[in-house]
Amino acid sequence: MRRFLPSFPALLLTTILASVLFVPMTGAGPRAEGPGAATWADATDSTGGVVPADQALRTARGHGTEPNDRDGPHSADAQHAGDGGSTGQPGQQGQGHQAADTGHAHHAGHRARAPDASEASEHSVYQLPGTWTDQNGRSLELAHLAGRPQVVAMVYTHCTFACPRILAQMKQIEQAVTDDAGFVLVSIDPERDTPDRLADFSESLRLDDARWTLLNGSDGDILALSVLLGVKYRATGQGDFAHSNLITVLDGEGRIVERVEGLGADVQPAIRALKSLEE
């Protein structure tokens, strides 16, 4: 470039002019670029039919004015306020919730719960948005699990080594505590662990439907839950996953009260935690 400058002063002037004009005209520069930029919108709008409903929701979020987006979840809000012990006010809408999800399907009900200022929900895993499907094909949000302690693990049903052992540990806990606690298996392999598959799995292991909830969700929601619980998982090819062997005990509000990690780890801490919650 330097060698052009002396011989082409006019060119230099043009360049400077062009640069000056170009900045305001494109409205850009990485710094000036506002959210909702056309490039992103275009990109997501035309991503294709992987998660169309979700994309619609994302678009609505960006603009924040979609009436359906706001209205639908209000009823869900009431429902969860009831079974979840939440004291959230419907007017305090849960923008944070739906926004907290990068949006990968299945979370039409996101605006359901408002972030609740109470201490309990501040630390509740049930703040997580997203709609899941259980082994009976029912749609539910995590807040549906509130109201009793839950023992949670993230597994996949094609797992032949670690998961059966996690299941054994959970059953050991189940036998040691009263009927109050629930047990939740969240699949990290949602593509293969369809609700039907989860139903078969539950039946083959004779899991009590009244106590056990097996959940199928979206990749994004599974990831967010794993971050909250501290579960790591990663597909390793050939349909297997490397994953943490972690059992988490949640209290009735969804707060983490105990974690048991490791294959064959002593489950007594979990049992003790559950017993102390019963008191």
Add this chain to the structure above:
Amino acid sequence: MISGRIPILALLLVPPLLLPAVVAGQEAAVLVPAGTFTPQYAPGGEVTVAPFELDASPVTVGDFLTFLEAEPDWRRGRAPAVFAGPGYLSSWAGELDPGLEGPELDRPVTEVSWFAARAYCSWRDARLPTTDEWELAARASRTEVDAFRDPDFNRELLGLFQARPEPHDLPPVGRTFQNVHGVWDLHGLVWEWTADFNNQMLTGSGRGDQGLDRGLFCASGSVGANDRSDYVAFLRYSFRSSLTGPDAGPNLGFRCAATPPDTPDLTP
């Protein structure tokens, strides 16, 4: 209409030699072409990354302020603790007052949790980049798409790493280093969240319990290690594995990514 025409005119006048530089400097997001590489320190061997769009620079304080104006539930004190730990925007003077003004708003936003970063990108109809995407982009030098084994590049990266700015006095984005894709600041400014930060280093022992600052401190203290070729990458992987979702530190920011049209979105 007029405003639309001027840049086209201007473009025609710009000498072709200068064009790429001018255009790259203006873009908010750039397309990073597909690539295959073997992530360091992550299980699973070689990965192939589909083409993706990546912000040309980290999200700034000003950008994040705009987000908070639109999404009150993410303001400090309103976001639930489970999504935003005590470090969340902790140096801000108020809910909507970063304590910075003018050009200072072009600094990279830090003290944001993974959940908040994710919410920001979602609000912008984008997403966080996956670790593989981020690392692929980070392998590019100023001239090469994959300079990971280039000793000069690795030396430069170490230099950038050691010259990292003070977290509390960060320079504006777009100053440190621009790679061949047109992406700024992947090295030498702040750490950045990725979508699957927690799933990279599987040790079977669960999350590390190192704090943010300690993680950086330890890394800084060991820059004399022998294998320098991929040392900075090692630092990134170990740093990520020390994080939890609500963490928010003064040296941790993010940028967004998107899946280009007509590409199946397979990212988590």
